[in-house]
Amino acid sequence: MHFISTAGPPESTVSIMADETDAQEPTERSKEPERLTQIRFDDFPIPTEILAGLKDLGNVYCTPIQAEILPLALANKDVVCLARTGSGKTAAFLVPLFAGVLSTPDRRTDIPFALIVAPTQDLCLRIHEEAKSLGRYTGLELAMVVRGQDDQERGLAFHQNAPIVIGTPGGVIDFYKKGLLKTEGIKFLVIDEAERLFTQRLAGDMRYILRKLPHSRERVSILFSGTLSYRVLAVTYDFMNLPDFVTTTPDQVRTNDIDQSLFHVASEEKLRLLLGLLQRETWKRALVFVSAREEVDFLTQKLMDNGLPAEGVIEGLPQNKRRNLMARFKGGKIKILVTTDDVARGIHVEDITLVVNYRLPQDGETFIRRLGRVTLPGRAISFASEGDAFFLEPIEQKLGYKIPVLWPQDDWFKEDQARATLSEIEESPAQPAKKPLKERREGIPFLTGKKVVFSSEPGGVFGLAVQPKASPNSEPGRPQKRKKRHRSRPRKQKAASKRPSEAIDTTGEA
Template structure:
């Protein structure tokens, strides 16, 4: 983590339980980011917190540190049953839930707590057995959490700490009724420590906080830019037929170590990834119809450096915490101005620098004025003639599609006792 992104406040200056400090030190984490310093000051004093900060500023570690400290310093209910978690962390997407679990394991070894993560699309029986046997900290997406809750695999009456991550995204994806369903089955607000974190504390997010939290304290970390401060942003105006040559030319010229390419549709994702693969580049495809096991494998390969490029629809624009993304290419300009900020936020995380390059083509240039109004500045325009385009472009490689498994249809539903398919509650969870 770059020092330019840290405060002078050290974690060992805070009244944290020693096992938490040991876990942080073991992973080389010494100083707080601004959101960590301000949120923990209030959380360690026992106040609920509604926090807002730019993506990539350390919100996850802030709430995980508070959760582990809470469980270590507050005695568990002596009547607590095995299948009653002490902490519940809800996330809007599978990828974010998995990332939170990964970060939580950095502290779990020294703190001695068990962690479970549940999400749709894979490992139904294994996850069910895990929550039934009991974990201390339960992380998950709302759809599968509610599924297991209704089957009485666990209950929430012993929850001491509650976290809602990416609250604004919960609204965007239509999961807020599920969130309220879960929260109402937890102990009363004054009997638990509650945390809500969001990229924006909109009116609807604040309403949720004040309805379900105990006098929450707001923590807002302002930035001079809506996008990360160390991102170099620029713009090309290609014709539709120039987009593939321009992307290939930029990749060959810039040689990004790890880059994400954002498109607006699954069809475009297939096409772009196919051309990258067909022209000898190591690329992966991440979109809504990619099976969950394959999604996680692709993310691991991308994080490990086995893939240079990850082509993604906006399903991946939020909640992915991947270190070392040097470049973001907006092959299609997003139709939602906020999605531009979230896409660009995949690079220049935790104080690092990065570059974001956007294409304003014939189909999507109409969204540029709204984006520039939202980020309160004009993007630097570059000439296509400055990029050395490839002399020859090989055909796109066909992206193989795996058929759905017999035990699950394309929507991810499972057969009921009558052998019929029932729809999954939250198909994107």
């Protein structure tokens, strides 16, 4: 895995967003004027090196969230922002972060200046790639710290003292305890997707990290969250310096412009209906959402067995494999990606014209986030089975309307070819019957040196019996006669020696 890079001239491995901007034709999503404001990036005091990187990525005008955050963060104020994925928040914190590093020439070069904490390795990788593209003209180095790196990788990651560190909570703590990550020089902190970082499982790790940083008055802190739970609010008051709260209108995924359909279908029929709909619908790229990693593996294999170009994306996928997979997806070799909500946050690909909710999410916010992956005009299909139909109510409350219901016709279902192949195997001519156990002798070696075989003869224990040793003079393959066991006769009792006084007088004398 590549853990350190110099944000120098453009390379072949740039972020997914950059590749899409350069390689593909403009789509309806990129043409939407509602997503952008009339505020330009060069209206702010941003160094020219950063503006050049923004221009290369096609970013001239700010999104609403960027227009709100940039004036605050560039003025060294703490910010708490309620924003969803895909709203431009990554550039909203990378621009002031790069500006802060470049505007502090007297900073210590032997310790990091900025720290970005994200919940998963996949998200850290995406931030790393976007930072590499955005800061390509700054000459600043980037380091990514995650758990599981060996000592050589650790040394490589911090050999040149990268000023910007991106990591997961576990990776940051691991490197800190090893003495490889110094936190006393952190002047810029970014917490991304705080609603996932401050869950019951990770809240302790995050508070540990925050206590190792300089005081909140000595650094700039930016926090992004999809929801403002009580845990997130507590952190903003305990570890931030009077932050400004920014709540953007949900840049609403224009759900009314997405052709949606809801199918009430039994769990065992969902695969057949999905196969039929993928054959009936017109789509360029499809994103299929499930709820667990095991379902990703199962559904991906089923789609591939039925001749569909599908791949599964799971959390923890090695960086080189993930890049190769995404390149194949963008190149059209893969048409369908099966994934979960957590992993999908790191996928940014245009021309996804179909989203399938194979499993409904448990809340409306996640459902809307899924719809945001569709390039307008697009199509969204949702399955409601007996296991997740009760999630419909909160989803439709969030949407503000009922999802149109379609009742599939019988010919919309397509048989699972993998199952058909299995049926053909089962219906093939029967194989010759195997010999009964009595005639089979499959030896099983035991530690005792004896040989035990399967047997149906009396005396076997659970079908096992000890195999008698073959006579050296016996012919191979010929059943051996059992040797008769001769019991040893009891020994005759020896005549007891008699004492002289007890001897019998045969003479008859007194």
